[in-house]
Amino acid sequence: MAEAASAAGAPRASRLDRRKARTRQALIDAAVRLIAEGRGDRASIQEITEAADVGFGSFYNHFDSKEQLFQAAAEEVLERWGQMIDRASAGISDPAELFAVGTRITGRLGWTHPDIAGFLTGTGLDALDIPGGLAPRALRDIQAGRAAGRFSVPDAEIALSAAAGGLLGLLRVHQRHPGRIDEAAVDQLAEALLRLLGVPAPEAARLAALGLPETGNW
Amino acid sequence: MAEAASAAGAPRASRLDRRKARTRQALIDAAVRLIAEGRGDRASIQEITEAADVGFGSFYNHFDSKEQLFQAAAEEVLERWGQMIDRASAGISDPAELFAVGTRITGRLGWTHPDIAGFLTGTGLDALDIPGGLAPRALRDIQAGRAAGRFSVPDAEIALSAAAGGLLGLLRVHQRHPGRIDEAAVDQLAEALLRLLGVPAPEAARLAALGLPETGNW
DNA sequence: CTTGTAATAGACTATCAGTCATGATGAATG
DNA sequence: CATTCATCATGACTGATAGTCTATTACAAG
Structure with a gap:
């Protein structure tokens, strides 16, 4: 899934990319936790972003919908x-x-x-x-x-x-x-x-x- | 499923009861149709009542929730x-x-x-x-x-x-x-x-x- | 240091579940 | 047959939640 570096490109991954990845991972981890707890997909997105300690709006930078996150x-x-x-x-x-x-x-x-x-x-x-x-x-x-x-x-x-x-x-x-x-x-x-x-x-x-x-x- | 008549009771079923039963059945039929169409329980209650040609509020005279209807x-x-x-x-x-x-x-x-x-x-x-x-x-x-x-x-x-x-x-x-x-x-x-x-x-x-x-x- | 870009973030909007007050229908009664 | 009463039907109302939009912040490049 990693974006391919452009043909002549530089190493193409630092800080910003890591931050993005961290946010995304935090959301996924929170989702896994919630599903395992049996809250299934009944958890609201607010609940998820809170559990991930991430701003609500950030969610949609990474996923189009709750289903996609799950x-x-x-x-x-x-x-x-x-x-x-x-x-x-x-x-x-x-x-x-x-x-x-x-x-x-x-x-x-x-x-x-x-x-x-x-x-x-x-x-x-x-x-x-x-x-x-x-x-x-x-x-x-x-x-x-x-x-x-x-x-x-x-x-x-x-x-x-x-x-x-x-x-x-x-x-x-x-x-x-x-x-x-x-x-x-x-x-x-x-x-x-x-x-x-x-x-x-x-x-x-x-x-x-x-x-x-x-x-x-x- | 027919309601039992009370022990000493009259025939105990007419018009009003039939109307009620008809509304309830219309909702169930609509739900069956929607599920079979693959819309699962993603159909909104409005969609269901519309498909059943029944007023929105009527839904709650018969069921407490969408889950109960399904x-x-x-x-x-x-x-x-x-x-x-x-x-x-x-x-x-x-x-x-x-x-x-x-x-x-x-x-x-x-x-x-x-x-x-x-x-x-x-x-x-x-x-x-x-x-x-x-x-x-x-x-x-x-x-x-x-x-x-x-x-x-x-x-x-x-x-x-x-x-x-x-x-x-x-x-x-x-x-x-x-x-x-x-x-x-x-x-x-x-x-x-x-x-x-x-x-x-x-x-x-x-x-x-x-x-x-x-x-x-x- | 300045400038540009990409991600974060929360206020905003639309939609949906569930409530409530009102209206319609028909049963019971005199 | 008229009146009264109970029951069901109905859609406007309320709170919550998914999803959008734009301002802000963090970072990279020059």
């Missing part, structure tokens, strides 16, 4: 989430295993990163439409799995939506009934989703029980 | 949907078969009843929270299936959410790419969801291919 905030959160999964799945090439790892890490967000989990349940299935989110990557995995004959599901997008629904359901149950969801429950969901994708049951069980790599804190 | 509209649509599935599943007792029928009829809504389909995709997973909706029934089916040893999924609520996600995904794909979803695709989703629930693959394929009863127009 979209940017969503992309940021999903980006971190994606990196977390990338780290955990480094070296894995089997699409089914990749899918299992992604599912299990996401399900664990409920207690490892409640803020992200809250964010996801707050946005619902709309999270699938967020560009740069995890959806494109998961979609790629599913399609790769189909191409490799590992999955037999007919439509990748539908399967993705089902997987997202399952994960969101799990996170929601966790929020509403703390303690009812544990690692075993997450692994069982991953197993069930693999079966949905057409992986034979015994193989699904095996994939959902593999050791899970460390993810780090972010 | 909830009533949702219950109405889901009620019709539920009755449609009830008719189609009369005489079926196997939970797995019931689930398959419900899934396949719902998936077919995309072309048999685009208004309901639009409504469902418009509300997203929140449809699961609508009281009186189909969720409680589907949940019951899933739990019955677990009790009968027919399903092996650990948490019924999570499974329900995954199923809803799959169906919503299918309906969304149908809306965005008309013609990409046909009856075979719906049946394959039903099959996949049965596998997710723990039904052995061959049995899932059989259940998803059974003859589907006529549902009637409503």
Whole structure:
């Protein structure tokens, strides 16, 4: 997103640019915080700018609307989430295993990163439409799995939506009934989703029980 | 929903009651239409009352807020949907078969009843929270299936959410790419969801291919 | 130091949710 | 049939919030 320097241009970034970036980031951080707190997009722009300690008018220097801010905030959160999964799945090439790892890490967000989990349940299935989110990557995995004959599901997008629904359901149950969801429950969901994708049951069980790599804190 | 007549009461319903009911219904119909059009709850109350050809102030004689109206509209649509599935599943007792029928009829809504389909995709997973909706029934089916040893999924609520996600995904794909979803695709989703629930693959394929009863127009 | 540009900021306007007082409709009663 | 009363319908009113506009401030360049 950084503006390209003009062809013959100078280094093209200092102070002013940093100030601008700082303001923008303050707004995004405030939005992430508010969403995670469950205030969803019900927070007023005044509330947001106040939380970001920024003048009201500044908001519109960076975003055209509240929705646009929340979209940017969503992309940021999903980006971190994606990196977390990338780290955990480094070296894995089997699409089914990749899918299992992604599912299990996401399900664990409920207690490892409640803020992200809250964010996801707050946005619902709309999270699938967020560009740069995890959806494109998961979609790629599913399609790769189909191409490799590992999955037999007919439509990748539908399967993705089902997987997202399952994960969101799990996170929601966790929020509403703390303690009812544990690692075993997450692994069982991953197993069930693999079966949905057409992986034979015994193989699904095996994939959902593999050791899970460390993810780090972010 | 008709008001019960008081015990010793007269017929207790005329003109005034009908007028009231008509106004209320006009508002609900307008809301259903707007949601199906994808305007979601972004429609202003003025827009709604205008679409219903009702005075602005009348709105608050019937509903406390826009959310309440949308909830009533949702219950109405889901009620019709539920009755449609009830008719189609009369005489079926196997939970797995019931689930398959419900899934396949719902998936077919995309072309048999685009208004309901639009409504469902418009509300997203929140449809699961609508009281009186189909969720409680589907949940019951899933739990019955677990009790009968027919399903092996650990948490019924999570499974329900995954199923809803799959169906919503299918309906969304149908809306965005008309013609990409046909009856075979719906049946394959039903099959996949049965596998997710723990039904052995061959049995899932059989259940998803059974003859589907006529549902009637409503 | 001067000048120009880009970001900040809060006062201003339009729109929307929700309230309230008034008017219209029809039921009950003599 | 006329009168009275209750209930619903209605749109003008109020407070709040999204989004605009212009003055001010911070910085960079010469």
